[in-house]
Every structure is written in structure tokens, then in C-alpha cells.
Amino acid sequence: MSTSAITPVPFGRRIKRFMADRPLVPLIILLVILVVILQILRPGIVNERWIANTIKFAIPLAILAGCQTMTMLTGGIDLSVGTVATMSAFIMATQIVSQDPAIAFLLAMMPAVLIGLVNGIGVGVFRVHPLIMTLGTSLIGTGCLQVYQRTVIASGAKIPGFLAWLGTGVTSGFPNALLLFVPLAALIVFTLARTGFGRLLYAVGDNERATRLSGVQYWQVITALYVTSSLLAGITGLLYIGLIKAPSLSLAEPLVLPSVAAAVIGGTSIFGGRGGYTGTIIGALILTVLTTLLTILQMPEGARRILFGLIVLFVTAAYLRIVEER
């Protein structure tokens, strides 16, 4: 078979292999294509302000998708992130009226820790399917929030100035939210790639039995993971309320399914053990640009959702095709 080494590999195959080796490349190409389509449809729309705006809206989605990435690495999923984000945002907006900002922040983070802890114990100790566990806790959380809303209905709500600054402000072309997101993203990428905890997440997702037999305390890893995920969701809530500026009981709920989609598009396997956060960030950007694109096309809401679903499906299928070539 020595001749096969000499025969030049066909160009198409070479491209495919190149893309399979660098899964980020096709994603970036897709993102660029979307932006180019946008520019063709509305010449001049792609400018500094538009880019800042897109990044602003992509950041909360990207952080929530980070929660999904980390949980999906272990073969799980966290559907309670929407409720957690909404809860911390709502509590922050209502407690800031009467409390010191630091105390309001702590109060806002409390439900996040609690829900994360319950999720972690349910999944890690009792071995409940993460999908069910997190859906259940999000149901409980929503109920608690509704009860809580009654108690603060008289005191009203306001958006703290620094959150509005962080969420919507733009300093010399760069959205302020990047101040929060860049360190956070760096931390996630670093944790996943370079620390023991990150390795454990991959290991648990890849082969749980082997991991446990090699002495890893499964429940500790899972509990730590879901608490981290919830904390990230809580922080996202605070950022998102600064961006949206209208506290409501379903504030971050529309972000949940797109966050799963972003992680999947970004190349994280829903069965665990494979993926990373950089892909997820690009996935979140793709989804945000896609939403803009569909809005600009002035489609009815229904057609927009159909297209959104089809594109998520198509991108995932195409991506699997490319990666599986390896």
C-alpha cells in the first residue's frame, strides 16, 4: 500500500479532513457566511454599532450555553438555567430597592446555589436523569418566584445603575459586558482544558464506570458541576436584566432552548465526553446573527421559528458529518 501515500489526496477530502481536525473552522466560516448574507440583504448594516449590539445580545446566551456545555460534557443537561437566571434577576431588581447592593447580590445568588445543590444531589447521589431533575427544579423555582412576587408587589423594582451600565453600556466601541464575559470565558476554557476538575468532567462523560473505579467521587464532581452551572446562570440573570431592563417572571426562559442549541452547534456532544467552550461561544454568535437575519427578513413569527429549528437541525447534522470523518 505504499503507493497510496504517493497518490495525492483529492482536494475535497483534504478540505474535509482539515475541517475535521479543526472543528472551529467550519463554524467560523458559517458565521462569516451569515454576516455576509446579512450585509447583502441590508447593505451597510454591518458596522461597529451593529457588531457591538450583536455581541451584547450574544453574551448572556453564551454564558448560559457554557452551563450547557459543562453539563453536557458529563452527559447531562441543565434546563433550570432559565429559571435560575430569572430568579436572580428578579430578586436583584426588587431587593435593591430596600437593601444594600452587596446584600441584594447575595440574596440574588442564594436561589442559584440552592437549585444547583438540589440538582447536583439529585443527579449525583440519587442518579435521577438530569433532564428530569433540572426541569423539576425549574418548575419549583418558578412557583417560588410567583409566591415571592406577591410579597414585593408593593415595593416595586428598579434596575441597579451598574447592571444597566454593564448590560447595555458601550465604551469606545466595546460593550461593557465583555469586561465580565472575557474573564469568565477564559476561566471556563482554562478550567475545562487545564485543571483537574475539567478533566474529571470529560472523564465522567466519557466513561463513568471507569472514572468511578479509578477512585473519583462521582457525586462530588456532579454536585460541584451543577452548583457552578447555577451560579453562572445567576450571574447571567444579573447581566441580562441590565440588558433587557424589564424584570418579569419569564425573563430568561426564552434563552434556555437556544442555549442548548448553541452548545450543540458548537460541537459539544450531548452524550458527553466531547466538546469545548470556544465552539459554544461561536455557536451563540451564530444563533444571535441568525435571529437578526430572520428578523430583518420580516418573516412572520411562525416562519421564523420553523427556520430556526430547521437550521439548528441542519447545522448539527452537517457538523456531525464533518467531525465523524475523523
Place this chain on the structure above:
Amino acid sequence: MSHFLRRQGWVIGLLALLIVLFIATRIIQPGYGSGDFGSLARAVLPYAFAVAAQTVVVIAGGIDLSVAAMMALTSVTAASMMAGASEEYALLVVPFVLAMGLVLGALNGLLIVVTRVPDIVVTLAMLFVLQGAALLVLDAPGGAAAEWLKALISGTVPIPGLPDAIDAWLPKALLVLVVCLCVIWVPLRRSRLGLSIYAIGSSELAAFRSGVPVKRTRIIAYALSGLFAAFGGLALTMSTGIGAPIPGPYLLASVAAVVLGGVALGGGKGGLLGPIVAVFVLRLVRTDLTLLAIDPNVTAIIEGAIMVAVVMFGAFITMRGRQ
């Protein structure tokens, strides 16, 4: 007998729980009678079909996140087709909508098999697509339902020779549910196809090696799920008289009832009876909480807590059983 008890232990436990809940309901509200039972059966109807849809897929080792959206789409389709049409026209609408559910469900399965994308992602994408389609059919709650369809699930079944007191406890909705489920489920369970569905849920590789057409069976399982979801959508239109394009809380409820009903989420285990009884249990708990005059928001918390606790308990039992 002990074999039977061991196999059906979970369902028997659920039935006992249901009876305890009925007794509790009578204690809370001594006036709880046949009429209330009828409205319970009507309220359960769409949930039960959603659960049946989820059960088939879960037994086959998958999950269907598009159940609620499928119900919304079939419901609005039925309602908008029947709006302003004659009563006889509805006779055509019902099979059309059911066929639509079957085809869309099969499409779910086909996409999973052909694209090899995980089922969670495919059905999630379909959730968006179906929701969007529902919004295109009707952008606000509306439409109508034929009178005979509405009459089909209201009132009771008169059985000659039985006193009215017993008759009153047989709401038509319950009969519709039992007939629709049995006509599909019982022959299926006994057929080769039913066995194949259990087989691919239990171990896809083993099923493949013993000659089960895995891909075809998976597509059929999803098609059946779509069919049950279409029944659920029709039930929604029948009980409300309109169609609403926004999906109800049926996804979470269906998954919770499937787990509570003793169907393993890994696939290959359980039956349809358990999840259906579980739906009644969950709805009756809600009724009890309402009768106790508990704030509806607190009811949501309690309901969620019960579901989570039950699921945890179930997982714990399975874990102990394995050791």
C-alpha cells in the same frame, strides 16, 4: 402470583396511591362526587395522550421533546378546519389530523435515523418547527370544534341495566381515553412490532444482531408517538372548543408521568398502564391542593416538589435493585 406482583409491583403501588388519594379527596371534600370525577377525567385526557406519546418513544430508548408542540399544531389545525364548517366535515377532519400526527411523528423518527443527530436535538429542533407551524395556522387562540366532538367527552356513558348511581362514575372522557389507547396499544404490545420496540430500547446492538429492523422500528415508534400526540391535540380542541398555538405544560408533565409510571428513561422497560395511572395521581394531587384552598402558586411548588421527590425515590429504588 409472586412473579406477577414483582413485575407489576410498581403499577399496583401506584393504583394503591391513587385509591388513597381518592379517599383523601373524599375526606377533604365530602361532597366530591361523580361530577367532579367526570371533570377530572376530562382534565386528564390531553395529559394522558401526551404521556402515551412520550411512553412509546421512551420505551424505544428515545425521548420526544416535541410532544407539546405537536399537540398544539394538531389542535390548531383541527380547530381552524372545523371553524365555520359543517358537522359532517368534522368526520373528515379527525382522520386527517390523526394522519398528520402520524406523518409528522414519522418525520421525527426519519430525521433521527437519517441524520444520526441525537434524538434530543432532533425533537428540540422539531419543537421549534412545529411551534412555528402552529403559529402560521393560527396566530391567536381561535377556531371551533364540531358539537358532536365536544359531546363525545362530556357527560357519562349510559349502560342499560345499571343504576344511574354507578353510571354516573363512568364519564365519557374516560371511555374515550381507554378505547383510543387500547385499540392501539394492546394489539401493538402483542405483536412482533411491539416486541421490537422494547428490544431496541433495551439494547440497540442486541436487537440489531437478532435481526430486528432497528431503523424502521425507531421510525414507527416516533410515528406512534405523533399519532398519540395528535389524539392529545384533538382532545384539547374537544375540551376547550378552540385551538391555541402556544403549547401547554404537557412536555414536563409527560416526562414526569412516564418516570412516575415506572418506565425507565433508558428504555426497554415499563408499560402504558403505569404512566396513565401516574397522570391521574398527579392531576388528583392538584385537585386536592385546590380543594384545600391552597394558593395556586404554592400548588405549583408542591406539585414540582412531589414530582422531583417521586423521581428521586424511583431512581433510588432502581439503584438499590441493581446492587
